[in-house]
Amino acid sequence: MGEPHGHPQQPHVTLDAVARTAGVSPATASRALNGTTRVRDDLLRRVRAAADELGYIPNAHAQALASASNNTVGVICHDVGDPYFAAIASGIMARAAERGLLVMLSSTFRAPEREIAYISMLRAQRARAILLIGSGFQDPAWERSLESEIAPYLRGGGRVAVVSRHRSLRVDTVLPENRAGAAALARALLGLGHREFGVLAGPARLTTVADRLTGFRQGLAEEGVPLADERVVEGAFTRDGGYAAASELLRRAPRPTCVFAVTDVMAVGALAAFRDHGLRVPQDISLAGFDDIPLVRELTPPLTTVALPLTGMGRAALDLALREPRGPRSRVERIVGEVRIRASTGTPG
Template sequence: MTLDVVARRAGVSLATASRALNGATSVREDLRRRVRAAAELLGYVPNAHAQALASASNSTVGLICHDVGDPYFAAIADGVMRAAAEQDVLVVLASTFREPDREIAYVSTLRAQRARAILLIGSGFQDRDWERALAAEVEPYVRAGGRVAVVSRHRSLRVDSVLPENRAGAAALARSLLALGHREFAVLTGPPELSTVVDRLAGFRQGLAEAGIRLAPHRVVRGTFTREGGHTAARELLARSTLPTCVFAVTDVMAVGALAAFREAGVRVPQDISLAGFDDIPLVRELSPPLTTVALPLTAMGQDVLALALREPRGSRSRVLRVGGEVIMRASTAPPPDSRAAAAG
């Protein structure tokens, strides 16, 4: 029996069910009674191990990410774990799989367990209802002495942040690709409600606009923020129209899927089309060809976000640590085919 089933039986969201069973005061009494009745009827018993963690709350940090199977989050989590081990801090790891309600439910659970700190590792959602619900969990937790720190942009939260310069990094990548001679671009992008997607796409457009280049709407293809999403988006791009000379995937994981799709279609990288990503996860250095990308110090970002969360608060002002990205040009990008032929002639 899971909390999801209890929530559905009670006719409430997963976050509301979690708060009701954890004793949060923000839940209406009628909803609390409904959730508890559903839990009793279904025989739901909260996870005993999770409840036991409350007694060790002073040494427990909750790390909530979108998907620990994604190398981006795995690398940041590795930094958190390494830093935590040096301070004898226990890290409880949870993946939301990019479900906003699940993220709120996990925050509520960690709050009820009196965790020392909560780390939110991943893009915020461009959704006002989610922002309000998350703030309703975080703000009383912080007022009670809890610590929260985030990686990436969460505009609704006034907490310490490690902010990768997604917009600036994507703009710098666009300039580097323009310098190779490219003028025809496409972007494989992710869900529009993720702030990371918004920032990287906007930055790439900005870099192109500086050179008078407009990114045509049919050259922006959306997919999930996964290898499979990149593969599907690349196949859709191949079916849409004449190919651009260069493709930017807003995350390396999507670029890996795109590379496979191009190879299956007989499109050579970089001979026929150049391909670039963003993040510099370790895998992309071993690809054939190795991937051009914007490198972020992912492990160091994990170490930094834990340090922010465990530092002593100094007044009400939050600290923002901005992390710049470095454009790394590798063999997956080259001058466009026409320019190479002209140079050879």
């Protein structure tokens, strides 16, 4: 009748309303609903009845404001669409569900400034913990602003944990042994007889890339096998980035007998590139990746890689951040990757 466009916009049911229909004070209603204190049985029943008769849903903002606590955690990753982050995020969500927490997830799409912006938003939300997933950037300016966002958050009682990120912040960390893993992979590939290697590296400013690259180099160096700079091609951390980098690598003669892609996602692109160039894997060229994301077992040939327990790392990160009691020092959980030799690597020649 008169409502111009039909949006009555009903007001929310408040605790006061519940209290009134139950014939008690808001204080009692609050206590009854939260079980903070003993409340006489009949009152308790009346309050509960009133609450679900009215369909009462407490206002989380009011609760957070009054009690200075809340049950949300923030997660920041580069892109949930990437299977690597999706797997870690999935682990976090599972654990969060068990703990009754709500997760605010955000993707930076690899823009450092977006990471900072999100941290700020999560601070505003007074998130209990902030989880930073994935490689950091090698950039002093960024590190400074990150530090200056994080420090006051920690001082205010916030928890921070990072996953798979070089340890520039002194916070709880779930850290894959990227160097050691890459070195182990290098040794395994040397063991197959390879001596001519190529590497598909991600963006140089990402710390994960640097670690895996140096680890691989060290592994080769142990056997005195060098890795020339022109054998390392940089590409985006995507399937297409891997494709492009692999193509570029093939353009630079002489062709290596074995290629290491610093992430599985890039390896997927590389595999396609090799195929398009008429190369058979592993007969003509061997290929290895890193991470063991779910899909790479399904490729033909299945990809040799360094397996990381991705969902487990997600769970671990949440537990680490929220752990109680809290010691004075931050903790580091080191994850050792396991080299999985599959059919994408063979003996050279």
